[in-house]
Structure formats: C-alpha cells, structure tokens
Amino acid sequence: MKRKRLLARLWQFQNDNGYIPQVSINKLAQELRVSKIEIEGVISFYHFFHKEPTNKYIIYLNKSIVSEFKGYNNVKKAFEKETNCTFETNNKDSLFSLFETPCIGLSDQEPAALINFYPFTNLTPQKVRSIIFHLKNGNNLKDISSNPTSKIQYKPAKNKTIFFRDYVLGNSIKKLKNLTQNQVLSELKNVGVSGRGGAFFQTATKWTYCKNNKNKPKYIICNADEGEPGTFKDKAILNNLPGLMLEGMILAAYVTGAKNGIIYLRAEYKYLQPKIEKAIALMYKSGFLGKNINGIKNFNFEIELQLGAGAYICGAETALIESLEGKRGEPRIRNLFPTEAGYLNKPTVVNNVETFALAARVIELGSCFFKNIGTKISKGTKLVSISGDIAKPGIFEIEWGTTINQLLSIEMCNASEPYYIQINGPSGVCINQNEFNRKIAKEDLACNGSIMVFNKNRNIIQIIENFTKFFRSESCGNCTPCRAGNQILLEKIKKIKNGIATANDLDDIKKWNNIMKLSSKCGLGKYSASTFSSAIDKFRNYFNKIIIKNKGEIKFDLEAAVFDYNELIQNTQN
Amino acid sequence: MKEVSFKIDGRDCKAEKGQNLIEAAKQNGIFIPTLCYFKHLNPLGSCRVCTVKQNGKPIAGCTVSIAEGMDIEVNTPELLDNRKAILEMMFVEGNHFCPSCEKSGDCQMQNLGYETGIRYTRFPHLFVDRIVDARPERIVVNQNRCIKCKRCIEEVITNDGFKVFNFTNRGNQTLVSVDYEQEAKLSEAQAEHAMHICPTGSILVKGKTFGKPFGDRQFDYAHEGQNIPLTDIKKQVKSNKRKMRVATTSLAGCFGCHMSLLDVDLGLLDLIELVEFNKSPLTDIKKFTERCDIGLIEGGCCNTDNIEVLREFRKNCDILVSVGECAIWGGLPAIRNTVPLEDCLKEAYLDSLTSEEGETVIPHHEDIPKILNKVYSNHEVVKIDYHIPGCPPNANHIWNVVKNLLFEEEFSISYPEFKYD
Numbered sequence: 002m003k004r005k006r007l008l009a010r011l012w013q014f015q016n017d018n019g020y021i022p023q024v025s026i027n028k029l030a031q032e033l034r035v036s037k038i039e040i041e042g043v044i045s046f047y048h049f050f051h052k053e054p055t056n057k058y059i060i061y062l063n064k065s066i067v068s069e070f071k072g073y074n075n076v077k078k079a080f081e082k083e084t085n086c087t088f089e090t091n092n093k094d095s096l097f098s099l100f101e102t103p104c105i106g107l108s109d110q111e112p113a114a115l116i117n118f119y120p121f122t123n124l125t126p127q128k129v130r131s132i133i134f135h136l137k138n139g140n141n142l143k144d145i146s147s148n149p150t151s152k153i154q155y156k157p158a159k160n161k162t163i164f165f166r167d168y169v170l171g172n173s174i175k176k177l178k179n180l181t182q183n184q185v186l187s188e189l190k191n192v193g194v195s196g197r198g199g200a201f202f203q204t205a206t207k208w209t210y211c212k213n214n215k216n217k218p219k220y221i222i223c224n225a226d227e228g229e230p231g232t233f234k235d236k237a238i239l240n241n242l243p244g245l246m247l248e249g250m251i252l253a254a255y256v257t258g259a260k261n262g263i264i265y266l267r268a269e270y271k272y273l274q275p276k277i278e279k280a281i282a283l284m285y286k287s288g289f290l291g292k293n294i295n296g297i298k299n300f301n302f303e304i305e306l307q308l309g310a311g312a313y314i315c316g317a318e319t320a321l322i323e324s325l326e327g328k329r330g331e332p333r334i335r336n337l338f339p340t341e342a343g344y345l346n347k348p349t350v351v352n353n354v355e356t357f358a359l360a361a362r363v364i365e366l367g368s369c370f371f372k373n374i375g376t377k378i379s380k381g382t383k384l385v386s387i388s389g390d391i392a393k394p395g396i397f398e399i400e401w402g403t404t405i406n407q408l409l410s411i412e413m414c415n416a417s418e419p420y421y422i423q424i425n426g427p428s429g430v431c432i433n434q435n436e437f438n439r440k441i442a443k444e445d446l447a448c449n450g451s452i453m454v455f456n457k458n459r460n461i462i463q464i465i466e467n468f469t470k471f472f473r474s475e476s477c478g479n480c481t482p483c484r485a486g487n488q489i490l491l492e493k494i495k496k497i498k499n500g501i502a503t504a505n506d507l508d509d510i511k512k513w514n515n516i517m518k519l520s521s522k523c524g525l526g527k528y529s530a531s532t533f534s535s536a537i538d539k540f541r542n543y544f545n546k547i548i549i550k551n552k553g554e555i556k557f558d559l560e561a562a563v564f565d566y567n568e569l570i571q572n573t574q575n
Numbered sequence: 576m577k578e579v580s581f582k583i584d585g586r587d588c589k590a591e592k593g594q595n596l597i598e599a600a601k602q603n604g605i606f607i608p609t610l611c612y613f614k615h616l617n618p619l620g621s622c623r624v625c626t627v628k629q630n631g632k633p634i635a636g637c638t639v640s641i642a643e644g645m646d647i648e649v650n651t652p653e654l655l656d657n658r659k660a661i662l663e664m665m666f667v668e669g670n671h672f673c674p675s676c677e678k679s680g681d682c683q684m685q686n687l688g689y690e691t692g693i694r695y696t697r698f699p700h701l702f703v704d705r706i707v708d709a710r711p712e713r714i715v716v717n718q719n720r721c722i723k724c725k726r727c728i729e730e731v732i733t734n735d736g737f738k739v740f741n742f743t744n745r746g747n748q749t750l751v752s753v754d755y756e757q758e759a760k761l762s763e764a765q766a767e768h769a770m771h772i773c774p775t776g777s778i779l780v781k782g783k784t785f786g787k788p789f790g791d792r793q794f795d796y797a798h799e800g801q802n803i804p805l806t807d808i809k810k811q812v813k814s815n816k817r818k819m820r821v822a823t824t825s826l827a828g829c830f831g832c833h834m835s836l837l838d839v840d841l842g843l844l845d846l847i848e849l850v851e852f853n854k855s856p857l858t859d860i861k862k863f864t865e866r867c868d869i870g871l872i873e874g875g876c877c878n879t880d881n882i883e884v885l886r887e888f889r890k891n892c893d894i895l896v897s898v899g900e901c902a903i904w905g906g907l908p909a910i911r912n913t914v915p916l917e918d919c920l921k922e923a924y925l926d927s928l929t930s931e932e933g934e935t936v937i938p939h940h941e942d943i944p945k946i947l948n949k950v951y952s953n954h955e956v957v958k959i960d961y962h963i964p965g966c967p968p969n970a971n972h973i974w975n976v977v978k979n980l981l982f983e984e985e986f987s988i989s990y991p992e993f994k995y996d
Contacts, residue, residue, distance in 0.1 A: 035737065038754035042741040312745070329742060334620040334638045478723065478742065478749025479621050481661050485668040485701075488747050492699045509697070516660045519633045519653075520626040557956045559882060565916045565948040570939045573925075 002032045005345070007043060007327030011050055012308055019059070019098075020051040046329040046477075047310030048102065049268050053091050058136055061102040061115040062088075065230045066467040067388045067453060068111040072125065076112045077101075079126035083133035096137065103313060103471055104230035105269040108388035108453070109152050109395045118271040119146035146272075151237035152395030154387075155413050161374045163362050163382045164242065164355075165398050173248045173365040174289045177297060180364070182212065182256045191368035192380050194360055198224060198316070198353035199425060199449030204360060207350055210340035211257040214348040219259035221250050221302075222344060222351045224321055226267040228313040229426035230471065231451035234384040235354035237396045239266075239273050242358060243280035247304060249357025251289060252364055253350050254302040262304040263344070265321050268311055277306060313475040317523055318351040320477065331477040332523035355384055355450070375401035379443040389454035391416045405437040405446075409454065418456040421540065426451040427468035428528040433539040461543050465533050466494050472529035483526025486517040490530055501556040503549040507537050581645035596639035596647065597625065607649055608658065608687050610774045611724035612637040619725045622774075623661050624687065627654060655691070662687055663696040670705065670719035670913060671775070674900070674966045677784035678776030680792040684722065685775075689794075689994055692803055695903045695954070695962040702912035702949065703747075712759040713766040714780050721751050721777040731769045733760045739769070751777070801990040808961060808979045819981045820867040822892060823855040826881040827908045827950055828874025831967040832899040833857070836871075838970035846974070849982070854891075863891040869980060870894070871973070872959075874901045876951040877908050880944035889957040894980060896961045897953045898973060903962050905950040912949040920946070969993070 002010065007029070014025045021044055030037040044050045049061075062068075062077060077088065080099055086092040088099040107113035110122035119142055121132060135145045156162045177185070186205045195201040211219055223246060227235040238246055250262045266274060281304050284290040294300045307325060309315050315324045319333035322344050343349025352360075359381070363371070371380045379401035387408065388394045392415035399408065409416040422432050424446055432439065432446075441448045455464065473487040493510055496502040514534035521527045537544055549556055576591040583605050590599035598614065600607050610622040618637040625636035628648040636649070648654060665671075665684060673679050705718035727740040728751065739761060743752040761769070766780045789795070825833055833856060839846060852858045853867050870892030876882050889895055900906035911919050924930060924937045939945075953959050963976050972993065975986035 036739065036741070036754040036757045038741040038743070038752055038757070039738055041752070042743050045743045046745050314745075329745075331742075334618060334635065336638050336640065474746040474748070476746045476749075478745045478747070479725070481621075481623050481664050481668075481722065484723065484747060484749060485664040485698075488701055488703075489664065489667065489698045492701070513660075513698075516657055519657050520623045520635075520661055522620055522623065522635070553958055555954070555956065555958050557882070557951075559879070562882075562947040562949075562951070563879060563945045566945045569917050569920060570937060573935055573937050 002029075004033055004327040005325060007033070007040075008047075008310060008324065009307065011044060012310065015050055019055040019057075020053055043327065043329055047312050048100075049311035055098040056092065057096045058116055058142070059098045059100065060084075061100050061105070063103070063105045063107065063111065063113050064101045064467075065104040065108065065111070065471075066464050067108045067231065068113065069463070069467060070389070070455070070459060071111040073112045075126050076114075076124045076129055079129035080114075080133075083130050097133075102269075102311065103475065104228065104232075106227060106233040106236045106267075107149060108231050108233055108386065110147070110149055111388070113149075115269065116146070117142055118268065119143060120149050120272060122147040122149050151240050152393075153237065153241075153398070154393045154395040155397040155399065157374075157382060157398060157400050161382065161400060162398060163366070163371075163374070164238070164245075164358060164384060168242055168245055170244055170283065171248070171287055171289050171295070173361040174251055174295050176364050177252070177255055177295060177300075185252060185256050185364060186212075188363055188368045189360060192363050192371045193378070194356065194363060195443070196353060197355035197359065197383075197449065198227075198318075199229075199447070201443055201447055204352065204356055207340060207352070208253055208256045210338060211259070211348045211350045214340060216348050217258075218261060218347055219257050220344045220347060220349040221253045221257070221259045221262040222318075222321070222325070222349055223250055223262065223264040223357055224316065224318065224351055224353050225264050225270065226309050226316040226321060227354070227450075228267060228269075228316045229428065229449065229451050230468075231388055231423065231426050231453040232386055232449065233388075234386040234396055234450040236270060236273070237384065237386075238354050238358050239270060239277060243273075243277045244284070245358040245361050246354050247280055247284050247357075248289070248361035248365075249352070249359070250304060251284075251294065251302055252360050253352065253357070255294075255297075255300060257348070257350060259348075259350070260301055260303065262302060263325060264304065264306045265309060265315070265325060266306055267309045267315075271308060274306065274308070281306070313471075314477045314523075314525055317525065320523070321351065322349065329477070331479050332525075334522065376440070376442050376444065383441060383448060383450070385441065385448055385450050385452050387414045387452045387454065389416075390419070390456040390459070391454050399441060401442045402440050404440050405432070408441070408452070409437065414454070416454050416456075419454050420457040421455040421459065421461060421464070421536075423453040423455070423464070423532065424451070425449045426453075427471055427532060428524065429532065431532050431536050431539060436539075461536060461540055462494065462497055462547065465536060466491070466498075468532055469494060469529070472525065476525060476529070477523075480520075480522040480526060482517045482520045483522070483529060486513065486521075486526070487529055489513065490533065497547060499558055499561065500547070501549070501558050502547075503554055503556070504552045507544060507548060508552075510534060511537060579641060579643040581641055581643070581647065583647045583649055584651070590641045592641060592643070594641045596627070596636045596641060599641045600636075600647075600649065605649060607636045608690065609637055610683060610687065610722065611726055613726060613730065613772070616726075616729050619729065621725045622665075622722065624658055626657055626661070659691045659693060660697065662691055663693060663698055665722045666693070667696050667698045667700045668703075669721065669775075670702065670910075672719075672907060672910060674907065676720065676776045677779055678720075678773075680789065680795050681787065682776055682794070683774035686794040686797065689990070690798070692993075694964050695897070695952075699955070700904050700909070700912070700952075702909065704913040708753060709781075711753050711755055713761060713763065714753070714758065714769060714778055716751070716753055717777050717779065718750060719777075720775040722775055723749055723751060724774055725751075726772050726774065727751065727769055727778060730772055731761070731765065733757050733765075735760075796991075798990045802987040803990060803993050804987045805976060805979045805985070808976065819850040819869070820853050820865060821850045821855070821869050821871065821977070822853045822863065822867040822888065823857065823871040824873065824884055824888060825856060826872060826874035826884060826902070826953075827877035828899065828901045828906070830856075830873070832873035832902075832965075832973075835965075835967035835970050836973055839974050840970070842970075842974055850977075863887065867892045868894065869896065869977065871896050871898050871977075872902050872953055873898050875903075875905045875908065875953060876947065876956055878944035878946050882947075882956055885953055885956055894960045895953075895957065896963060896976065896980075897959045898963045899968055900964065900966045902953050903964060904952045906966065909950040916946065916948050964993075
C-alpha cells in the first residue's frame, strides 16, 4: 500500500467498524513500515476518525454561529433527550453517538446535522424527536434524510449570468481543438480569472508556472474542501454543475500537461460523492476523460476523488496536499509554490471548485462575453453564500461590484435590521453599517463567498467567542502563535463576559492580534484574531457598553473566585 | 558556491547563495534565536521564535535561503518584542515551574527567556492540566513543558528507521506522543540524545536527569559579563527630602524573597540611612501608619486574606512592585491551578494518609480566610507597577530596582543576578 492511500484506508476501517481499532492501526503501520504513533497521529488529526467505538448512528450537529443563533442549543438538548446520550462521550449500549462539528456547509438551512453523513436540515426539537423515532424503528436513514437543494436565490440578467446558465456537456473541451495552451491562458488572463478560494492569485500565472516546469508527472487538484464557516457556494457547483468543474480541471490538464487530477472532497459533502462520481463517469464515457481526449492526440487525463476526514485547515492548499499524501494536514513552510513542489513533490495546480468552473465558462463563452460584466478590475460574476438574519438565505450569483446595500435589499437577500456583517467567514473581516455602501469586488471587499448577516439583537461577543473556539480546535497545532494565541484570547473573552474587562484589555487584544499576524505560519493563524481586533474598532459603542472604560482600573471578581469554595463547604457540611 | 551579498538590519553581509539565514547570520556575527531549528534538519518553522522580516514581509528566519540583495530585519523593536511575546506564549501555554524542573540551567527556552529579558508575561497563564508520561522504557515525557517544536519527531529515529515521537490530536489538544514499542528500541545514547535536543525539560531520561552537576550546565555561566538595563523603570521625582517609606508583605509565598532581601547584606545599612520601613514583617508593624512610597509584594493571592492585604497595599503605596515568581504569576503555589479546588481540598483533608477514615468535613470557620478557586497573580487583582522576577530574585536585583525607582540613579543588573535557576 502507498502512503497516499492512507486516508482512504482509514475511511474503510471507520466505516466498517464505526471506529479505527488498534489492530487496524497495527496492520497499517506494518504495511507502511512506519511506527504506530504515526498512524495514530493521522487519525487523531481528523475529527471524523474515531479511536473509540461509536454506535450505529453517528450524529454530527453543527455548532457554527449561524446554527447557534437559529436554535442550536434546543436542538442539542433534544438530541440528548431523545437518544438518552450525551455529546462527545462514548455511550455504550445505544444506537447513537453524538458529536459537535464545525460548519457543514448548510448555513442557509440551520440548525443542521449529519447523521452517518446524510444531511438533516432546519432542525427543531420536534423534528429531532421524529428523526430519532424513525431511526429507533429501523427506518432507512437515507429515506428520512433531507435532500438539501442549492437554494439559488439570485442570478443576474441572462446575458450576464456566468455560472447558473444552461450547462451542455463538453462545451469548453470541444473548443480546445482550435485553441493552443497559450491561447487558453490568454483567455483566462483577459478575464482576470483568479483564485476563488479567497487568495485571488492569477490562475493563468499559476497554470503557466506549472506548464513551464519540466518536472513530471504533474497533478491537478480541485480543492472541494470549503470549510470556512458560512461558505456553501462550492457545494452549489458540486451539486448542480459538477461537470463544469471537471471541465475546468481538464482545461488545466490541457495547459499544464498533467495526467492526473484529484478532487479533494470534504467529508461533510460525502452525500454528493455519488453525483460527482457519476459526472466523472459521464466524462469518461463522452471521451472528455481518459486517453486522447476529444480526439486530441496524447491528451490523456484521469480524475479520481478523495475524501477528507474533517479538518478545516485542509482547505489551505499545502495542508490539503499533505492530507492527500496520507499525512496530518499541517501547512507546509512557504518556501516553494505547489507548482514547483506540490503533491508528492511534483508540480501541482491546486484550484478551488469555483475557479475551475469559471475557467470552463471562460473558454466556453470566450473572454469577450465578460467585457461588460462586473467592474473594470473584477470581471464577471461571483458566487456568494449568504446566511444569518435574512429572509432569503442561499446562493447568490452576483455581478462583481454589487454593493452590500444591494445585497441586503428586498430584491436580493432581504435582511432585517442588518447590523454586523461577517465577510469571508471567521478569518475574514467584519463590517458595520457605515460600510454597507462598499462593493463586493477584488478592489474593495474581495469576497471568497461567505457572507453572514447579523441583526442588532445578536451578541457580538458570542460571535467572536464562537470564531475563537473554532480556530482553537481547528489550528493544526504546529506553530505557537496560532495554537497558544487562540487559547489566550479566550481568556480575554471570559473576562469580557464576566464584566471585568477594561479598555486596556481591548488594547491588548489588538496588540496580540498583530503578534499572531506577524508570526503565524499560515493564513489560519495570521487571520484568526483579525475579526476580533477589527470588531473592537468597528463596534466601539457595543464594546464600550460591556467594558470598564478606566484604563488603569483592575477589577477582580472576588465573588466568582470564592464560589467554588463556598459550594464545596456547603456540600461537605453534612 | 557563489557568494552573494545581502543586508541584515542595514548591515552588509556576505554568505553562500542558498545558505540558511540562521547560519548565514551567525557567520556575520548576528545571532537569531531559535528553538526548533537544527542545522542538519529541514527547517521546521514551528516555534516561530526566529521570525524576521524579509524584504518587509514577516517569515520564520529558519526557512529563508539567502539570495542576492535580500534585505533582512532581525532586531527591530517590533521583532524583538514579537520574539519575547512568542516565548511568553510558550510560558503561559505550558506549566513551566522552572525552580522544580530538572532541565533548569540546561534549558534553551529558559535561557532565551533570560536573554530576551522577560520579567513577566503579558498573557494570562492557562494552567491546563497535562500529563507526565512515565510509561516509556527509558524516558519520561512531561507534557507540561512541551512547546511542540517537533525536533524530537524529526530527529529521534530508531536504527531501523521508525519514528519514536509524533504529533497526535490537533489545535490546543496537540501533543507530542511516544510510540512505546519504538521507544523501547532506543539505546541509552539515543535516549539521551532525545533529552539533549529537547529545548525544554519535556523529554527526560530516567535516572539521568541530573547528569550534569549544577554550575556545570550549558547556560550556567553564559553571558556572564552582560548587563540588563532597567530602562523600563520610570524615576519617581520627589521634592521633599524626607526618608523614603517602604512597606513589604508576603502573601502566598514562602518568605524566600524576604530572605533574599536580607541578603542585601551591608547594603542594608545604607538602606536604613535612606529609607524607613513601615508595615512589614521586618518591622512587625501590622497596620499602615503612614502612606508609603513603595510596596514590595512577595507571593500571589491564594485566599481572601491575600486579596484584602494586597488591596490595602495598593491603597497605601504610590508604587507597587511584585517581587518573585509567585507574586508575578502564582509560582509554585499555582501548581494547584491545574487541579480543581475540590480535588485539592479533598486530597488534603479527606483522602490524605493522615485523615480519619470516613472524614467528610473540610475544616472551615468564618474567621479563616476562604481559599480562592485558583492562585492569582497580583496584577490580576490590583494594578502592579513593576515586576522583579526570580525565585527568589537576587538581592542586588531588588536593591537596584528600588534605587532606580526612588533615587533617580540609574542602575543595571548583571546577567547572573537576573538569572535565578
């Protein structure tokens, strides 16, 4: 067995046994000729792998902030009551195992949960009761699961819609007969296609680097691990237009000369796997994958799919590559681009689902089509997923240059009293009402696709706490500022919640954010405190109300400090 | 190899093209501190202590390969402070009780702490309960002290090529775990090597922990000639010519800092000329009779009485100084902070060897101070103006700080006086 198959093998054991038993670990270690602790290190990195036995139904309830605001607590209680189990503990002799999990890409239908990786959306305590009742009665899980459709709430006028227009299989690939590699690149360059995962690195440049690399073989990797809480726009492509994404990968293979492609699909989207595999099979059948693609001699390309296993950090391209290689998903040090040394140290293009889909549309429609769509710098449209306190949560295909105000309007997501908006998920930025005239555009708010809208009644510190806890457990644990920094920030949050924080504490948070930004290894660490820090400036009034303004003052909560003692003495009196 | 020129902090430097920055800087007489870097390993970039700026962009120094014309910043105020901050993060994330650590004096992280002049940590200590794993054959892994630098993971390999250590879990739960089967294959020398490459006291070899006698360890006499300035201390200008008044107290401490104070020795005679002691165990004055210029606090707060006394000091003193580790972050009494109060008290009064069988009552009385849920540092309770680190702080260190504060004279402390292992 090759190391790169490790995650797939672990999934096998996980699915067969409900956990990965020690004997399997021993077996894998022997096969790979590595120490057992190395296998255990991989297993314990991914939260969908279990080392302890689980029961027939594994329930993962989403604990993202949108879920929290939409009734997560009651749903959690309902699950515990109906199953007679508690979360995060191994309940023997039960049908159920309960776990929490970060965003599962269903923010428009929260609270949501995965049961054996089948989605269940818009949960209420009543709904939970009925689900558990059905499962106890042995009803088929798939039959009772929700079938979450992509709620496409908005597309621009027909002549401006890029993604959600009719899809005809192979339209972009067929064009390759008359296009050289360089012509494909220049088409992409003309439109300014750039990485839609959020980094907005020029796609043509990335592909050119890989193309010019003499080293072989080369790999095309599709990053379908959209883990940024509040993002579910890639899911819409995987669900509605998987072929378009595959065509993008085939284009990349055509340009770079790669022979192999891999889709790294987050396990949270496992229910989409059959659909994607069907689309891949259709591509083979139609001659768009395999040998001599579309009749072009020696244009050979194959695509396979690999499942992640629950780790937000694997959305970072070098961590994703490590994960594909069967390792812990720790980001690599930044001295070489993946186009130089990526998957198995070979030249690799890693692009986001949306980027590949867009590339396919650019070749299909021609760069001229994009001329009058979007802004001067940001051409075309962008997929955004909007959730939170709005009437129409879901997927929006918007023209670049759309303002936040337009997004919030009745015609689009119809927000009620929007107050705090989180752009690009927890690692992004928050904006206040004064900034609602800003544009979604690369030159202003470069949005990766996640927009969460919260109204005035929402508790900002609850949002920040949710984000910080998310980063605390999703950090790869390797570098100090990220691993320790987020734990330390939670101490400040505790202080704020106890009402004993002063203006000094807020200054500290801003300074500590700078330290984390300066010294963390990867983007996760660098930006994990930036929302907290910027919220302090942007929602000054809110923070002024919950802290002590006098900088010199230090408030000590003596009552809280003796609470444990008083309780204990009272309980041991008799 | 081609020689290239580059700049560090504006200084012209030369090195081989592609050379590692840490090595290249060293050759040019510039020291970049590191905790995970090893010349013969691929750079790990995990500890982040060596963070520098390359052409204005922050990056871990150990991951930089020198190229022509590079502009590197190493010792700017921002980067120096950042380095200190990362070390402080390591100190608060683990449970580093240096006075009770076998590696003290031989510990790279501790040495770097001195070197960067850490007096107290800006971050709150986390006091997470961590295990000490003594199951392995030859070694003991003390998770309280691990900084996850990854050195052992990369470096300690059995003769047949198996890793002995590896990361397990992720996020704040990340641990360096041991493969017991592979560990058993290590030779004595290999196990000792593991202990030596560990930059803290996390990996110890059973029976070999005090292999080197005190005074003979790696950092015992390092930087002897070096002085540490007390530049962060603002002089207190007083117009009146009266004797300065000093108050002292010991809260949750061991009186060791007071003993150290007495070690000022003959200086004490000078001191008496210049200052008078008010409330202090030295004078046995129980209540403040006058307002004091300076209050020296030994020990942190573990009960309600400590809180009361500390607040009294803040009320009656112009300047308040935390003296010693316990005052600064809880110190040894704070070892209990990783254990819930209930377990502590039950262990002490109900389940101890000397307690009566079936004992259920934890002794308490309204006149006895209540025990706090954890030991607090003084600056969590009241505003503290200065911190004098040490366990105990050297007498000269205390003396010089007091002189700096009260008499507008500038003093520095010598490196050995700043160290306290």
